[in-house]
Amino acid sequence: MEKDATKRRKLIRVLLIHLAAGAAFALWLFLTGCPIHRLTGLPCPGCGMSRALFCLVRLDFAGAWYYHPLAFFLPPAALWLIHRKAWKLPGGKRAAIAVAAALGIALLAVYAIRAFIPGSFVYTEMRSSIFAANA
């Protein structure tokens, strides 16, 4: 009996945490956009990710690839990194560090590659930025 109440309280707490995180993420997406892009006029390595994820939700894989190729890898990796302990998923701390480092390196690599491909999302955004106008 007491165990059920504890389990229920824990479940409610987990649900509230996920609702708060989802609301914060939605607010960030719809109200502010990318703070780095807003401040500097330059896209950051993650710019285009939310548009890519919306494309994935609509099963528009070409659109997702255009806006951010890592949209195919980031959601499962982020879910694993955030929930691996709570869901008792395989992989220890060293694996988590390796996955996080690989994601960081991949973000920077994709950003650098897209910056030099004419017509790519990042290239277009950079050309329209205040820094590119002075170059």
Ligand SMILES: [Zn+2]
């Ligand atoms: Zn950004």
